[in-house]
Amino acid sequence: MTRKSTERVGQQDSNVPSNMDNAADFLDLRSVNVARGERIVLHDVNLHIRAGEHVAIMGPNGCGKSSLILTMTCQIYPIVQPEMHVRIFGRERWDLTQLRKHFGVVGSDLPGERTAVTTGLDAVIAGFFSASTLWPNLHVTEEMRTRAAEALERIEAAHLSSQLVGTMSAGEKRRIVIARALVHRPKQLLLDEPSNALDLAAQRELRETLRRLAQEGTGLVLVTHHLGDILPEIERIILMRDGRIVGDGPREELLTEARLSVLFRTPVRIGHDEQWLHSW
Numbered sequence: 001m002t003r004k005s006t007e008r009v010g011q012q013d014s015n016v017p018s019n020m021d022n023a024a025d026f027l028d029l030r031s032v033n034v035a036r037g038e039r040i041v042l043h044d045v046n047l048h049i050r051a052g053e054h055v056a057i058m059g060p061n062g063c064g065k066s067s068l069i070l071t072m073t074c075q076i077y078p079i080v081q082p083e084m085h086v087r088i089f090g091r092e093r094w095d096l097t098q099l100r101k102h103f104g105v106v107g108s109d110l111p112g113e114r115t116a117v118t119t120g121l122d123a124v125i126a127g128f129f130s131a132s133t134l135w136p137n138l139h140v141t142e143e144m145r146t147r148a149a150e151a152l153e154r155i156e157a158a159h160l161s162s163q164l165v166g167t168m169s170a171g172e173k174r175r176i177v178i179a180r181a182l183v184h185r186p187k188q189l190l191l192d193e194p195s196n197a198l199d200l201a202a203q204r205e206l207r208e209t210l211r212r213l214a215q216e217g218t219g220l221v222l223v224t225h226h227l228g229d230i231l232p233e234i235e236r237i238i239l240m241r242d243g244r245i246v247g248d249g250p251r252e253e254l255l256t257e258a259r260l261s262v263l264f265r266t267p268v269r270i271g272h273d274e275q276w277l278h279s280w
Contacts, residue, residue: 175205
């Protein structure tokens, strides 16, 4: 997959239907290598994720987790090689504005300095435009307002609609980030270290919110290095180190003290609390 313009990856194939509701796969990567600057950050990545599947990607800082998410969302691109293959929701070529309607991305921060003086509802509506606030030139439809309100209701955050984002706690802001990612009603959510900078109460609220979304059928691809972030609904674990996938399988096989000690190059102990894990 190569960039053809700032807004388009290739051209859509005329014989591929625009409705992707029946696509069985979210992602299919084969022999993918990615460079950032002069450095190769992903090496020979082979990865298949079904639409609606719940997956956690784990590894130490700098292992390539975030670069893999950026590759999934076409924010960075693989090195073009004959054996390289990339399919997202069944297609090799996408109009990026259309692709971004099929998944939501949840990071740690909201975009732009204007977000702080924007209400929660308007910040969620601005997600339709990938904007920090509702600028005067943006045309907001009644459907957008309805869907933004529905997204806030879905994560039990309707009470944040009229509150300024700048007055919210870190946990409340994270709910706004999730609601922005949900406005397109995506099949898959990609979450990059979503619990960073949250206190214990906010982490618990976040995990309960993600569990509800998973149980409702939204697929989750969760990037983390915290065992506590791995929801009981996540049954598949992908381990990364030095830009490579070094493990891919059921959680009970990969989330062991021996495997994680090797992965993080330090002794790891694992505790169990009902369906949850924690480490030290």
